[in-house]
Amino acid sequence: MNYSISDVARRAGVSTATVSRVMNNKTNGVSSSTRERVLAIMEEMNYRPSQLARSIALNHSNIIGVIIPDVSNLFYPQMLRGIDDYLNTRGYSMMLFNSDSDPEREKKQLLSMVDNRVDGVILCSGVSNEAFLKEYRTYGMPLALIGRTFDSAYADCSIIGDNEQGMYDSASLMLSHGHKRILYLDGTAGAAGPIYRLRGYRHALQDGGVTPDEGLILRGEFSIQFGYDMVLSLLDEGKEFTAIVSGSDLVAIGAIKALRSRGIRVPEDIEVMGFDNIELSEIFEPKLSTVSKPHYEIASQAAKMLISTIENEELPIRRMTVASTLILRDTTR
Amino acid sequence: MNYSISDVARRAGVSTATVSRVMNNKTNGVSSSTRERVLAIMEEMNYRPSQLARSIALNHSNIIGVIIPDVSNLFYPQMLRGIDDYLNTRGYSMMLFNSDSDPEREKKQLLSMVDNRVDGVILCSGVSNEAFLKEYRTYGMPLALIGRTFDSAYADCSIIGDNEQGMYDSASLMLSHGHKRILYLDGTAGAAGPIYRLRGYRHALQDGGVTPDEGLILRGEFSIQFGYDMVLSLLDEGKEFTAIVSGSDLVAIGAIKALRSRGIRVPEDIEVMGFDNIELSEIFEPKLSTVSKPHYEIASQAAKMLISTIENEELPIRRMTVASTLILRDTTR
DNA sequence: TTGAAAGCGCTAACAT
DNA sequence: ATGTTAGCGCTTTCAA
Numbered sequence: 001m002n003y004s005i006s007d008v009a010r011r012a013g014v015s016t017a018t019v020s021r022v023m024n025n026k027t028n029g030v031s032s033s034t035r036e037r038v039l040a041i042m043e044e045m046n047y048r049p050s051q052l053a054r055s056i057a058l059n060h061s062n063i064i065g066v067i068i069p070d071v072s073n074l075f076y077p078q079m080l081r082g083i084d085d086y087l088n089t090r091g092y093s094m095m096l097f098n099s100d101s102d103p104e105r106e107k108k109q110l111l112s113m114v115d116n117r118v119d120g121v122i123l124c125s126g127v128s129n130e131a132f133l134k135e136y137r138t139y140g141m142p143l144a145l146i147g148r149t150f151d152s153a154y155a156d157c158s159i160i161g162d163n164e165q166g167m168y169d170s171a172s173l174m175l176s177h178g179h180k181r182i183l184y185l186d187g188t189a190g191a192a193g194p195i196y197r198l199r200g201y202r203h204a205l206q207d208g209g210v211t212p213d214e215g216l217i218l219r220g221e222f223s224i225q226f227g228y229d230m231v232l233s234l235l236d237e238g239k240e241f242t243a244i245v246s247g248s249d250l251v252a253i254g255a256i257k258a259l260r261s262r263g264i265r266v267p268e269d270i271e272v273m274g275f276d277n278i279e280l281s282e283i284f285e286p287k288l289s290t291v292s293k294p295h296y297e298i299a300s301q302a303a304k305m306l307i308s309t310i311e312n313e314e315l316p317i318r319r320m321t322v323a324s325t326l327i328l329r330d331t332t333r
Numbered sequence: 334m335n336y337s338i339s340d341v342a343r344r345a346g347v348s349t350a351t352v353s354r355v356m357n358n359k360t361n362g363v364s365s366s367t368r369e370r371v372l373a374i375m376e377e378m379n380y381r382p383s384q385l386a387r388s389i390a391l392n393h394s395n396i397i398g399v400i401i402p403d404v405s406n407l408f409y410p411q412m413l414r415g416i417d418d419y420l421n422t423r424g425y426s427m428m429l430f431n432s433d434s435d436p437e438r439e440k441k442q443l444l445s446m447v448d449n450r451v452d453g454v455i456l457c458s459g460v461s462n463e464a465f466l467k468e469y470r471t472y473g474m475p476l477a478l479i480g481r482t483f484d485s486a487y488a489d490c491s492i493i494g495d496n497e498q499g500m501y502d503s504a505s506l507m508l509s510h511g512h513k514r515i516l517y518l519d520g521t522a523g524a525a526g527p528i529y530r531l532r533g534y535r536h537a538l539q540d541g542g543v544t545p546d547e548g549l550i551l552r553g554e555f556s557i558q559f560g561y562d563m564v565l566s567l568l569d570e571g572k573e574f575t576a577i578v579s580g581s582d583l584v585a586i587g588a589i590k591a592l593r594s595r596g597i598r599v600p601e602d603i604e605v606m607g608f609d610n611i612e613l614s615e616i617f618e619p620k621l622s623t624v625s626k627p628h629y630e631i632a633s634q635a636a637k638m639l640i641s642t643i644e645n646e647e648l649p650i651r652r653m654t655v656a657s658t659l660i661l662r663d664t665t666r
Numbered sequence: 667t668t669g670a671a672a673g674c675g676c677t678a679a680c681a682t
Numbered sequence: 683a684t685g686t687t688a689g690c691g692c693t694t695t696c697a698a
Contacts, residue, residue: 002447002472004691015669020693031667046471051448052394053691056385056674063428063449072414077405084404084431093445095396096429098417112426114335115384116396138379139335224616253616280613283557283586337675348685353677364683386675389690 003047012041023049055117064092064306065113065121069101074222074250074278075295076124079146082299083122090307092119103129114139120306122146123155124299130154144306146299148192149321157305157318161293163193163247166324167200170245170273170291173326175208177271177333179243184212185230185255186247187222194219197247197275216241227254235262242270249274249281249290256286256331272331286330293324336380345374356382388450395425397639398446398454402434407555407583407611408628409457412479415632416455423640425452436462447472453639455479456488457632463487477639479632481525482654490638490651494626496526496580499657500533503578503606503624506659508541510604510666512576517545518563518588519580520555527552530580530608549574560587568595575603582607582614582623589619589664605664619663626657 009016014034021030022038030038041047055061064087068076084094095118099106106129113121120142133154136143145151145158152158174182184201186194198217205212216239220226227246234241235258246252252274256266266272266286274281277292301320308315342349347367354363355371363371374380388394397420401409417427428451432439439462446454453475466487469476478484478491485491507515517534519527531550538545549572553559560579567574568591579585585607589599599605599619607614610625634653641648 002450002691005693006691016692017669017671017694018667021668024693029667034667048444048447048472050389050450050691052385052389052450053674054693056383056389056676057691057693059674061385070414071404071417072410077410080429081403081405081431084429093449094429096413096417096427098414111381114381116426117335117383117385139381257618280616283613283617285590285618335675338677339675349676350678350686351684354684357677362683367683383675386690387677389692390675390677392690 002050003045005049008038008042008045008047011045012038014038060119060310061117062092063095063116063118064303065095065097065109065116065118066124067097067099067106067109067113067121068124069127070098071096075276078295079124079299082296082301083303086300086303086307092307099125099127101125101127103127103132107132110136110141114141120144120156120310122299122302122306123148124302142306142310144302144309146302150192152319156309157302157315159298159302159305159320159322160192161295161298162321162324163196163293164200164203166275166291166293166326167197167245167247168204169200169324169326170275171201171204172208173273173332174243174245174271175204175210177243179271180210181213181216181241181243183231183234183241183244184217184247185227185244185251186219187226187251189219194247201245215239219247222248222250224250224254224257227251227256228258229254231255231258232261235264244270244272245275246273247275249276249278249288252288252290252331253280253284256284256288266331267333271333273326274331277327281327282329289329289332290327291324292327294322298322335383336378338382341371341375341378341380344378345371347371393452394450396428396449396451397425397636398428398430398442398449398451399457400430400432400439400442400446400454401457402460403431404429408609411628412457412632415629415634416636419633419636419640425640432458432460434458434460436460436465440465443469443474447474453477453643455632455635455639456481457635475639475643477635477642479635483525485652489642490635490648492631492635492638492653492655494628494631495654495657496529496626497533497536499608499624499626499659500530500578500580501537502533502657502659503608504534504537505541506606506661506665507576507578507604508537508543510576512604513543514546514549514574514576516564516567516574516577517550517580518560518577518584519552520559520584522552527580534578548572552580555581555583557583557587557590560584560589561591562587564588564591565594568597577603577605578608579606580608582609582611582621585621585623585664586613586617589617589621600664600666604666606659607664610660614660615662622662622665623660624657625660627655631655 097109122144124146130151133151143155145155274288274290277290281288342352430442455477457479463484466484476488478488607621607623610623614621
């Protein structure tokens with residue numbers, strides 16, 4: 001169904017070398033008359049050169065593999081967009097994998113990337129897998145990491161939003177508003193984000209001279225339900241707190257729903273800060289105050305660094321952590 | 334950096350044919366002793382066979398190309414997940430492209446799919462491009478369409494959520510609640526969805542014996558802002574309506590925000606129905622009543638039909654339209 | 667300016 | 683059971 005270069009060559013009465021030269025716009029080595037002719041024939045035959053064959057001959061595919069936990073979740077789509085947009089400017093395409101944060105799947109997908117001879121991979125996932133990443137280096141596959149610093153030693157470049165500083169700022173804001181009993185609510189305890197954020201929380205409290213109440217530090221899942229349930233049970237226990245800093249907008253929204261169900265006003269009675277600045281945070285009412293990490297930019301920056309290392313360009317910085325910024329809306333005073 | 338089959342063969346003291354047989358688990362033709370040995374060597378060398386080379390030799394790549402308007406938008410992520418999950422069960426991977434609903438980009442991407450010799454493509458986008466799709470057939474690329482019936486003649490299979498029936502049901506519900514003046518609010522007029530939905534709206538009104546007021550039929554964009562602006566200006570004009578059926582949850586949410594800003598209660602004063610059942614519709618307060626199209630299932634079904642045609646399996650149905658269902662929550666009585 | 671031919675990493679038909 | 687070899691669709695060196 002698909003013509004090959006030799007079909008074109010035969011029909012044009014030239015060699016495949018000449019056809020190759022023509023389709024790759026080699027300036028010299030082809031008279032303009034034969035170039036015209038070959039071009040016309042390619043057009044007429046609807047000839048499309050096989051990238052597979054080119055990839056194998058040139059030893060690069062112009063394809064980048066991307067592994068994320070789950071496309072249908074939160075801000076990954078924005079990141080994908082950031083990656084794809086940059087890739088387009090450089091003539092690369094994207095192969096996409098969902099790992100579901102499963103280390104075994106992630107491992108298989110990483111290997112599948114070398115099987116497919118992609119030019120590099122962007123790994124964006126909260127699961128560690130340090131041992132395997134180390135081993136992965138032996139395949140010589142260019143690797144960029146997003147959102148994970150723990151194993152960045154085994155990658156060519158990495159970038160991460162500053163969770164620690166973001167949460168530090170969030171908690172500091174609450175302290176500056178006079179709060180002493182600040183509830184900390186975050187997702188999965190083992191994940192990278194929560195680890196750094198909790199660190200920021202503790203730091204802020206310490207710098208503010210307040211001793212953290214360990215009973216006010218809760219981690220569970222990144223879901224509305226979790227925030228809702230936790231706040232309700234805390235309320236039932238009679239646990240006191242006057243502010244909430246959350247490591248997730250979803251959790252914060254769950255918390256607000258719980259508070260309201262008990263007639264507690266936000267922000268008058270309790271102030272709430274989310275984290276991530278997901279789209280929903282601006283649509284929800286009251287509009288959620290939150291901490292923003294520039295997902296799109298982070299991801300496209302990762303793509304940029306990766307392509308730079310692939311194409312052996314100057315790459316002065318290969319580890320970046322980009323600052324989070326506070327977005328104050330209606331759930332804080 | 335990557336070993337080839339001949340490296341392995343040499344090191345194992347066998348021919349490449351034998352190595353090939355081993356790695357493809359050909360049961361016959363290899364003694365278990367040499368199989369063991371070759372396997373051990375492959376392991377030891379960390380050998381990964383090139384899928385590129387396999388693809389070119391076997392004339393199929395096990396890769397499916399997917400074109401959507403924009404990953405970072407609405408329900409496309411869910412669809413991608415539906416596609417990817419099915420693809421995984423069949424051993425295929427996915428190449429992803431964002432078309433931004435630009436016919437020119439879509440065209441280039443479609444061609445790029447043949448350049449990359451993917452085994453098939455799933456096109457999911459509201460832009461027509463009928464002329465080109467027809468031409469595209471000449472490349473013999475298996476094609477599945479999602480959400481577009483207009484050009485389904487030029488595809489191997491297609492699937493679409495029933496917009497017309499969904500909106501018919503939505504408007505009918507309002508009529509059954511006694512409403513006569515029902516505002517119709519939808520996105521881009523030219524897109525496939527709005528065309529069918531408007532048809533459903535008109536049908537419902539006709540069947541209900543009410544003559545539509547053309548001034549109550551508004552189309553613009555799929556955004557919160559649009560819904561907000563339209564309702565506000567209608568209110569300012571003093572235009573009367575007692576219910577809103579929208580072709581988009583986002584637009585419906587914008588409408589509700591506008592109503593509330595004027596002290597109009599939902600659903601007591603005005604009832605509102607959205608469309609699409611995006612995640613947000615359940616989180617927003619009041620929870621949005623809406624029409625649900627099963628995006629995930631539609632997409633995975635599309636993948637299934639495509640793979641079936643690729644693998645020459647029995648495929649009794651190649652055109653499906655799946656029913657939309659009403660989800661009644663808090664913005665309707 | 668053009669072509670012949672080897673090479674890229676695999677598979678498969680045909681021999682042995 | 684195993685090897686030889688042609689072939690898949692390109693690129694590129696070398697020669698003409």
